[in-house]
Amino acid sequence: MLKPRFIPKTVAAAALTAHGLVAHATTPFVVGDIRIEGLQRVESGTAFAYLPIHVGDTFTDQMASDAIRALYATGFFDDVQIATEGNIVIVRVVERPAVGTIDFSGLHEFDKDNLTKALRAVGLSPGRYYDKALAAKAEQELKRQYLTRGYYAAEVTATVTPIDRDRVSLLFSVDEGPSAKIRQINFIGNKAFSDSTLLDEMQQATPNWFSWYTKSDLYAKDKLTSDLENLRAYYLNHGYLEFSIDSTQVSISPDKKDMYLTLSLHEGEPYTISGVHLAGNLLSREAELGSLLQIKRGERFSAEKLQATTRALVDKLGEYGYAFATVNAQPQIDQQGHTVDLTLVVDPSRRVYVRRINIVGNTRTRDEVVRREMRQLESSWFDSNRLALSKDRINRLGYFTDVDVTTVPVEDTADQVDINVKVAEKPTGAITLGAGFSSTDKVILSAGVSQDNVFGTGTSLSVNVNTAKTYRTLTVTQVDPYFTVDGIKRITDVYYRTQQPLYYSTDSSFKIVTVGGDLKFGIPFSEVDTVYFGAGLEQNQIDVDSATPQSYIDYVNQFGRVSNNVPITVGWARDARDSALVPSRGYFTQANAEFGTPAGGTQYYKADVQAQYYYSFARGFVLGFNLQGGYGSGLGGKPYPIFKNYYAGGIGSVRGYEPSSLGPRDASTGDPVGGSKMVVGNVELTFPLPGTGYDRTLRVFTFLDAGNVWGNEGNSVGANGLRYGYGVGLAWISPIGPLKLSLGFPLTKHSGDQYQKFQFQLGTAF
Structure with missing residues (x-):
């Protein structure tokens, strides 16, 4: 019987040193059995699978060396030794922790x-x-x-x-040590554009007041690569076809706190377009495709316009079912005259239709919620315009952080594609908060909780509460956007409101309590137009005392303390904005008419209109206009119900004034009583916060507001003309919703007006 001899892993690493090979050479023998000792977590079957020795093999020193290498290479073991006892091979291992x-x-x-x-x-x-x-x-x-x-x-x-x-x-x-800040960015060779212009195109910058938020002063290699591409794109968009970045030098101070960037540029000369031609298979649509050209002869070359033209041509061909159309630009460059002649070669490829639409990534939202927004249908010709519209509609749902639509050819076919719609879901619950602070230490708070995608059905449910002393509300709203398969929307509201206009008269018990609900249906007439019809039922209770304005006392004396109302409503809305959260272009309009029917005891009508328009006249600069008005009057010889009065003033109306303080005031008490006519206009100029680049989530705005409320003279005074307010503010798309801070000042002051300078609101637009 041979004594057990062990071959350590170090011998294997050296392929069995001469000492081990000569002094302890093993006579070859046929392996009769194999034992592995020392296994704790590794399964024996796993170890045997890696072991290159099997029963019946002829065992040699080389085989032992190979076995040690194989087991050690698995990464499972710290030590591997092999011994033999007769025709038995013993493998002893020490597992790694x-x-x-x-x-x-x-x-x-x-x-x-x-x-x-x-x-x-x-x-x-x-x-x-x-x-x-x-x-x-x-x-x-x-x-x-x-x-x-x-x-x-x-x-x-x-x-x-x-x-x-x-x-x-x-x-x-x-x-961690200190972070290295970019202390200096130098450009060499730039003559056409100043250093400040080029710096505006870069993400990285030297430290400024807002670096703590943007982190733009921290050097990163990937950011620098992106900045170089931005500079290259900027020059190409201005015609500099010969532009190049000759060198990029990055140096760091010995204490590793400061970074210095030096970019050496070669600008060249700007190029002018000497001609633009369409070639290839134009499908007998030369005039139609030619009208899409955004680059013209005599203009300075722009890579951005060329890309836009190429994209427009591809999209137009896609509308006719050519999903794989390509447009290749072939430039003929004249370096002597600094001109470029462009030939756009069109290849529509083959026309295809959509076999299947696949929805992926929606772990919570039901497939039908996404599919009903699709305007591209299965088994129909591919249409890029309808596909883009489908993507926009899915994005507007607000349920997803990302929507990716891809076109995949179907194998073994020449005229079919599948559409893959990949979505990334986000939390659809939201909390909205609002507050205002007045010079008299009055605090106005509002809050709301909403869920826009209840159980993944696309139905929304919200609860809103306002705790202002003058206007307390509890509203529950449910919206079913597809009450019918045709896309008719159903809106259900239940509300409880307590209105107490005498917010600076602490001894008055005067208030208006409204309890009711309504049901509305929205019928879509186009992709952007919706018409609304609805009816409601509400009860208004007016509690008066000796301090109550005379107009309310007169109304109670004539019609009683409790008034029932059965209103019907008709409305229309059009939303053509590019974004509901941060619009930069487009418009939004809506109109609504409400009629009080004789069934409720009150007869009246009121009409409300609103129009918003957004225009971006420079990069990051957006000019927004908002105009809204309301008009009400009684019917059948009855007066307009006082509890339907309009109010103005404060955030969302005319900033710089106390909420709901504008308009007629009671002649005896001086309290605001509202009116049956209202006009409010707002102009806002929004632009990026200096030092943050073109970050749309953090912006500064200036505003000019105007508006007022008017009513019947009677026992009220003080409406006068329009009130004007101006100021500045900060808008931030925070993790919990859009936040607006504003500092407003009145332009005109009248006796009895109430002012409020600082206001903020979370979860609002204008």
């Missing part, structure tokens, strides 16, 4: 979860086998993460601590 926990210390810039994901990407996570080389690789990955945010002095040290069950705990101690 497993990673039990991974923790961090010293983190400030990064979230722990983000770094954990980064380590998982390089193969280090709890449950994996511990490897010193992998731990070192993890240290380098963490340093790389800090480099992307400008922390060039960051140091990472890994500490390994053995714990129970043959596991280790890893602690990565981070010394």
Whole structure:
């Protein structure tokens, strides 16, 4: 019987050194059995699968060396030895410890979860086998993460601590150090455009007041690559076809706190278009396709306009079913005269129809909610215009952070495609808050909770509460956007309102309590037009006392303290804005008429109109206009119900004045009583916050507001003419909704007016 002899892994690494081979050579024999000893977590079947020795093989020293290499290469073992006893091969292993926990210390810039994901990407996570080389690789990955945010002095040290069950705990101690700021950006060779103009095209910048928010002063290689592409695009859009970036130098100060960028540019000369031609298969539509050209002879070359022209031609061909149309621009450049002659070669390829539309990514939202917004139908010719409209409609649902629509050819066919609509869902619940602060320490609060996609059905449900002393409300609204398969919308409202206009008369018990509900149906007449019809039922109770304005006392004396109302409504709305959240172009209009029927005891009509228009006249600058008005009157010889009066003033109306304080006031008490006629106009100029580039989520605005409320003279005074307010504000698309802060000042002051300078509102537009 041979004594057991072990061949260590170090011998295998050297392919069995001469000493081991000569002194301990094994006489070849046929393997009768194989035993593996030392396994704890690794399954024996797994180990045998990697082992290149099998029963019946002729065992040699070379075979032992190969076996050690194979087992060690798995990464499961710290030590591998092979022994023989007669015709039995014994494999003894020492498993590597497993990673039990991974923790961090010293983190400030990064979230722990983000770094954990980064380590998982390089193969280090709890449950994996511990490897010193992998731990070192993890240290380098963490340093790389800090480099992307400008922390060039960051140091990472890994500490390994053995714990129970043959596991280790890893602690990565981070010394972040200071972040490197971009102190200077220099351009060399730019003559056509100033340094400031070129800096506006870059994401990275030197420190300014808002760097804490934008992080634009932190150097990052990927940001620099993007900035270089932005500069190249800017020059190409202005005709500089010979533009190039000759060199990019990045230097860092010895203390690793300051970065210096130097960009060497070659501008060349601007090129003019000497001709534009269409060629290829134009499908006998030369005139139609020619009308889409956005570049003309004699103009300066613009890569942006060329791309827009190419895209317009491809989209137009796509409307006729040519899903794979291409347009290639072939330029003929005259370097002497600095001109370029463009030939656009059109290849419509083949006409196809849509076989199937696949919806993916909607784990919560039902398929039908997405499919009913599709204007491109299955088994019909492909239409790029309808497909783009479908994508826009899905985006406007507000249920998804991203909507990606792709066209995939069907295998083994020449005229079919599938449409894949991939969506990424987002939380559809929202909380809205609003508040105002007056010089008399009055606080006005409002709140709302809404869910726009209840149980994934597309139905919305919201609850809104207003706690203002003058106007307290509780409203529950349910909207079913597809009450019928034709897209008829149903809106159900139930509300409770308490109105107490005497907010600066603490001893008065005067208030108006309204309880009711209504049901409306919206019928779409086009992609942007909807007509509304509805009816409601409400009860108004007016509580008066000695301090109540005389107009309310007179109304109660004539019609009683309780008034029932059965209103019917007719309305129309058109929304042609590019975005409901941050519009930059387009318009929104709506009109609504309400009639009080004799069935309720009150007879009246009121008409409300609103129009908004947005115009972007420069990059990042948006001019917005809002005009709304209301008019009401009694019918059948009855007066207009006083509880239907309009009010104006405050945020959402005329800023700089107390909410609902404008218009007629009671002759004896001086309290605002509202009126039957109202006009409000707003003009806002919105532009990026200086130092933030063209970030649309953080903007500054200036405004000019005008408006007032009028009513019957009777026992009221003080309506006069329009009131004007002006001011500045800040708009921020915060994680919990759009926030507006405004500082308003009245332009005209009249006796009895109430002013309010600072206001903010969360979850609002104008």
